[in-house]
Amino acid sequence: xxxxxxxxxxxxxxxxxxxxxxxxxxxxxxxxxxxxxxxxxxxxxxxxxxxxxxxxxxxxxxxxxxxxxxxxxxxxxxxxxxxxxxxxxxxxxxxxxxxxxxxxxxxxxxxxxxxxxxxxxxxxxxxxxxxxxxxxxxxxxxxxxxxxxxxxxxxxxxxxxxxxxxxxxxxxxxxxxxxxxxxxxxxxxxxxxxxxxxxxxxxxxxxxxxxxxxxxxxxxxxxxxxxxxx
Amino acid sequence: xxxxxxxxxxxxxxxxxxxxxxxxxxxxxxxxxxxxxxxxxxxxxxxxxxxxxxxxxxxxxxxxxxxxxxxxxxxxxxx
Numbered sequence: 001x002x003x004x005x006x007x008x009x010x011x012x013x014x015x016x017x018x019x020x021x022x023x024x025x026x027x028x029x030x031x032x033x034x035x036x037x038x039x040x041x042x043x044x045x046x047x048x049x050x051x052x053x054x055x056x057x058x059x060x061x062x063x064x065x066x067x068x069x070x071x072x073x074x075x076x077x078x079x080x081x082x083x084x085x086x087x088x089x090x091x092x093x094x095x096x097x098x099x100x101x102x103x104x105x106x107x108x109x110x111x112x113x114x115x116x117x118x119x120x121x122x123x124x125x126x127x128x129x130x131x132x133x134x135x136x137x138x139x140x141x142x143x144x145x146x147x148x149x150x151x152x153x154x155x156x157x158x159x160x161x162x163x164x165x166x167x168x169x170x171x172x173x174x175x176x177x178x179x180x181x182x183x184x185x186x187x188x189x190x191x192x193x194x195x196x197x198x199x200x201x202x203x204x205x206x207x208x209x210x211x212x213x214x215x216x217x218x219x220x221x222x223x224x225x226x227x228x229x230x
Numbered sequence: 231x232x233x234x235x236x237x238x239x240x241x242x243x244x245x246x247x248x249x250x251x252x253x254x255x256x257x258x259x260x261x262x263x264x265x266x267x268x269x270x271x272x273x274x275x276x277x278x279x280x281x282x283x284x285x286x287x288x289x290x291x292x293x294x295x296x297x298x299x300x301x302x303x304x305x306x307x308x309x
Contacts (some may be wrong), residue, residue, distance in 0.1 A: 031280055047231055100300050168294075171294075171297075171301060172291075172294040172297065172298075174301075175294065175295055175297035175298060175300055175301045176290075176293075176294065178301075178304075179297050182304075206290075209287075209290045210290065212286075212287065212290075213287060213290045213291065213294075216287060
């Protein structure tokens with residue numbers, strides 16, 4: 001829960017880095033990249049074991065995108081799939097016994113998504129992506145469709161959503177993982193050897209559900225940005 | 231002026247109230263989601279698998295409301 005904060009100066013701006021988050025983030029990224037490389041380096045028409053797993057994962061993304069976005073849906077798969085795979089790996093890392101390694105200043109290695117900076121960064125990426133896609137699809141009609149009272153109010157609501165959507169995305173993922181860690185540590189204090197186990201199993205479920213929720217909401221935002229207005 | 235000890239006590243009280251009321255909403259939300267799942271499954275048992283996926287999604291979304299309250303409570307505890 002505590003972070004190993006490193007204070008430094010970059011171009012005479014005071015910057016504090018959460019070093020444990022950076023390390024665990026790179027670890028999760030490495031796991032995803034190595035899995036992708038291993039799964040794709042010997043592609044064959046009759047899939048091997050790893051290729052079959054990777055293909056069924058891709059089928060899940062294609063199916064979800066096909067049901068939620070109507071036109072040109074499969075070009076969004078790089079962002080959506082890498083978000084999902086990264087978040088799943090990051091969330092599941094929290095259940096590894098990495099906390100046995102003690103870092104400076106009470107920092108501990110856990111899932112990188114227990115840091116709001118990381119989830120906020122991903123939410124901002126999603127914001128930039130869906131606004132870009134909306135502007136590409138609709139041009140200058142992205143915000144205001146018609147100059148009536150309703151159109152202007154809807155445009156204002158849309159601008160408000162540009163702030164609330166990333167905020168809720170970031171806080172939802174962060175709070176779920178963070179609350180899970182607090183819950184496990186409370187259970188650890190209450191009854192050390194038995195009570196944390198079911199909660200940790202539940203946290204594995206939460207890891208998948210939260211990654212799915214993040215992915216679904218990303219797809220829904222992209223879909224609402226690119227869909228044709230009537 | 232209010233001294234810092236009183237501020238800290240009131241912040242802890244506020245944290246308890248925050249997570250309490252937040253949990254009410256999330257509990258209602260998950261309850262309604264379960265009700266919807268049960269209705270759907272008892273009407274059409276063959277959609278159980280698909281409906282359960284949507285149920286998990288909806289439950290996670292309404293659970294997030296309690297977790298917003300949890301974050302606020304945790305910020306108050308740090309005061």
